[in-house]
Amino acid sequence: MREDSEGFRYPHIDLSVCIRCDLCEKVCPVIHPNPDSSDPRICLAAKSRNGLVREESTSGGVFTLLAADTIAKGGVVFGARFDDGFNVVHDYATTLDGVASFRSSKYVQSYIGDSFLRVRQFLKEGRPVLFSGTPCQVAGLRRFLRKPYSGLTTVDFICHGVPSPQIWRLYRDSVARKLGAPLTAVSFRQKNPGWRDYSVRFAAGDVVSLVSHREDPYMRGFLNHLYLRPSCADCPAKGFTSGSDVKIADYWGISRVAPDFDDDRGVSLVFIKDAASPALGLIRAGADTLDTPLEPIRRLNPSLYVSSAPAPRRDLFFKSVGRDSDVVSVIKKLTRDKTVVILKRYIGICLQTIGMKEKIKRVLRKGRG
Numbered sequence: 001m002r003e004d005s006e007g008f009r010y011p012h013i014d015l016s017v018c019i020r021c022d023l024c025e026k027v028c029p030v031i032h033p034n035p036d037s038s039d040p041r042i043c044l045a046a047k048s049r050n051g052l053v054r055e056e057s058t059s060g061g062v063f064t065l066l067a068a069d070t071i072a073k074g075g076v077v078f079g080a081r082f083d084d085g086f087n088v089v090h091d092y093a094t095t096l097d098g099v100a101s102f103r104s105s106k107y108v109q110s111y112i113g114d115s116f117l118r119v120r121q122f123l124k125e126g127r128p129v130l131f132s133g134t135p136c137q138v139a140g141l142r143r144f145l146r147k148p149y150s151g152l153t154t155v156d157f158i159c160h161g162v163p164s165p166q167i168w169r170l171y172r173d174s175v176a177r178k179l180g181a182p183l184t185a186v187s188f189r190q191k192n193p194g195w196r197d198y199s200v201r202f203a204a205g206d207v208v209s210l211v212s213h214r215e216d217p218y219m220r221g222f223l224n225h226l227y228l229r230p231s232c233a234d235c236p237a238k239g240f241t242s243g244s245d246v247k248i249a250d251y252w253g254i255s256r257v258a259p260d261f262d263d264d265r266g267v268s269l270v271f272i273k274d275a276a277s278p279a280l281g282l283i284r285a286g287a288d289t290l291d292t293p294l295e296p297i298r299r300l301n302p303s304l305y306v307s308s309a310p311a312p313r314r315d316l317f318f319k320s321v322g323r324d325s326d327v328v329s330v331i332k333k334l335t336r337d338k339t340v341v342i343l344k345r346y347i348g349i350c351l352q353t354i355g356m357k358e359k360i361k362r363v364l365r366k367g368r369g
């Protein structure tokens with residue numbers, strides 16, 4: 001796998017050692033999409049009854065409920081965590097402490113490494129495996145395994161797209177420089193002041209930066225599709241095509257759908273393909289749940305079905321960053337709120353007009369004098 005100039009990894013085949021088995025094409029989920037895109041049987045709003053877990057999770061903490069059961073059965077949980085340098089990597093855990101590092105969304109494409117090989121190894125040893133990842137990672141794993149394993153449960157999420165690891169590295173390093181010390185903690189989804197208006201938190205020892213996601217330049221660039229992987233613009237794993245057993249998401253809009261259920265500390269939206277899945281019992285046992293219709297979700301969480309169109313200035317962004325410009329100022333420049341820009345321009349014109357009027361008045365007064 002080699003990183004391109006935008007910071008995304010792509011496979012390169014060394015033809016001098018390739019034996020032309022075509023296996024890479026046989027297991028490719030883009031060439032062979034999943035024919036089953038049927039809607040899930042179960043659609044729920046859920047919030048874990050464990051307050052601490054819910055606080056540390058992105059939405060309602062459903063992932064940890066499923067992971068805890070796998071660990072209790074002596075199984076292995078795969079997820080994405082930060083490594084020592086705050087790169088996002090896929091890894092596995094066999095303890096609840098290990099699972100804690102997977103909690104909370106990291107808005108960067110994770111380095112999948114040899115996770116698929118390890119999943120297969122654990123399954124062959126007869127250990128239960130819970131694999132959690134993006135819909136395309138789950139679709140890729142299922143094709144890679146080439147046959148169903150009864151011990152495997154897969155969880156993905158509604159995905160907006162994955163940002164470039166290179167842009168994350170540049171941003172992370174620039175925050176560390178600003179804070180004046182190496183980073184010791186990062187959270188993209190601090191529920192402060194609340195789940196809906198979450199903040200991005202960086203800590204470098206005692207020095208902490210807590211910025212609303214609306215103001216944080218990295219989140220603005222991510223939500224404006226400035227540096228998503230190009231394939232996210234035409235995602236082959238939208239809807240329910242990844243084949244995951246469970247799909248989780250933020251239940252945006254719950255305050256309107258079921259106001260009494262919402263306390264602004266995070267509600268998960270959960271889709272379960274098969275009504276007989278053990279996941280349903282686990283979630284009902286460990287979380288407060290509410291059955292909910294699928295139809296309004298199309299409007300409330302469009303990323304379920306719709307790919308993220310690239311920002312019109314995506315190319316300009318990568319060219320500017322490539323020219324050694326400071327990543328923060330480039331993001332700020334290219335994501336400036338259009339209404340603010342128009343308002344500033346309008347105020348400028350008004351001030352200019354007033355200034356001109358004053359000048360004309362002065363000239364007329366002088367003339368009269």
Ligand SMILES: Cc1cc2nc3c(=O)[nH]c(=O)nc-3n(C[C@H](O)[C@H](O)[C@H](O)COP(=O)(O)OP(=O)(O)OC[C@H]3O[C@@H](n4cnc5c(N)ncnc54)[C@H](O)[C@@H]3O)c2cc1C
Pocket residue numbers: 056057058059060061062063064078079080081088102103104105106107108109110132133134157158159160161162163248249250251252268269301303
């Ligand atoms: C890149 C990205 C885009 C997303 N886009 C949307 C969206 O458009 N709409 C929406 O409703 N929800 C989106 N989510 C999902 C959402 O943020 C929550 O992850 C989801 O609601 C689960 O919450 P939880 O409280 O149950 O789990 P948490 O405890 O928060 O668990 C998070 C799970 O996500 C996995 N994970 C975290 N980061 C990554 C990563 N970079 N790559 C692969 N897996 C990862 C972890 O391994 C863990 O299993 C996105 C998540 C990511 C990582």
